[in-house]
Amino acid sequence: MRFTSRIIEGVGTAAAAAALLLGGSQALAQDPYPNRPVTVIAPYSAGGDADLAARNFAAAAQRALGQAVVVMNKTGASGVIGSAQVIAAPPDGYTLLLARTGSQAILPAIMPSTTKYKWDDYTFIGTLELNPYGCIVNAKSPYKTFEDLVGAMRTKGKSMNFGTAGVLTTNDMGPRQLFRMLKLTDQTPTQIPYKGTGEASMSLVAGQTEFACGSLGSFISLIKSGALRALMVTSAERMASMPEVPTARELGYAEMEGIVGWSAVFGPPKLPAEVRDRLAGALKTIAADPAWIAATEQTGSVPFVRPAEETRDFVRKQYQLYRSLGEQLNIIDSKM
Incomplete structure (x- = not known):
């Protein structure tokens, strides 16, 4: 009888221990997201x-x-x-x-x-x-306005280059849209692709590229410091931080607003x-x-x-x- 009681007691203790372990593992499994980085x-x-x-x-x-x-x-x-x-x-x-x-x-x-x-x-x-998206040049560039840049593209675009964050990014597609609008069939500037807009912006500062079009986040501090100059923005209205920069619509390029x-x-x-x-x-x-x-x-x-x-x-x-x-x-x- 004592032997049977001990077996029952042992089984009960083991079951209780298993229940505690199971409950603990379930609690861990149910920890709310996120429980790690x-x-x-x-x-x-x-x-x-x-x-x-x-x-x-x-x-x-x-x-x-x-x-x-x-x-x-x-x-x-x-x-x-x-x-x-x-x-x-x-x-x-x-x-x-x-x-x-x-x-x-x-x-x-x-x-x-x-x-x-x-x-x-x-x-x-x-x-x-x-x-906000726009086109930018080095502050020392001879292109003082967007029309200056467009004029250069029309006459010597084939010898010009521009930096991007890579092929088929907005830095690439914005210029493609512009080139299409300008009908630059044989005067399309050459794209120089980088691994990101940070690298593309520094290439512009270094004079390795002549212009860039892209989201202005990577360029804005360099524009404010005077190292770069914005020529156009695609927003519907002029930006409060750069009120002197005209919009694409003002300049007659309303189709650029989608970029x-x-x-x-x-x-x-x-x-x-x-x-x-x-x-x-x-x-x-x-x-x-x-x-x-x-x-x-x-x-x-x-x-x-x-x-x-x-x-x-x-x-x-x-x-x-x-x-x-x-x-x-x-x-x-x-x-x-």
């Missing part, structure tokens, strides 16, 4: 628009999520390498993408056969900002609903974060936080814009 992939080089936006987002997200958020610059192939890395990441919310116009709208639209993803392969979290930079946050496909909801809530907090707003505006960008469905619609329209432009230029899946 989150990585944000910026698919372009340090110092450019993607990098600045990623770092501003990471600082604010860390406050909103209560967990470390780190930025990793994964460059190459005009943003495809970093973007593809997020597609392949586990759908757990610990790897996010700082999405950009070039890597998420332009490349899927114009190079669908070689881009490793489609524009809507991701889980959309939300947009972050818009980047604009933007940043958004995407996740891998099939993110769980609870992770999406947590990130959506964090984005709402970030939208009202004075420090994030100030940091975003300091880069020359405009806060533009929108929820997932509005973000999907916005990106779809951007994709369609560049698909249409690619068809007009006859460059869909062409060898660049």
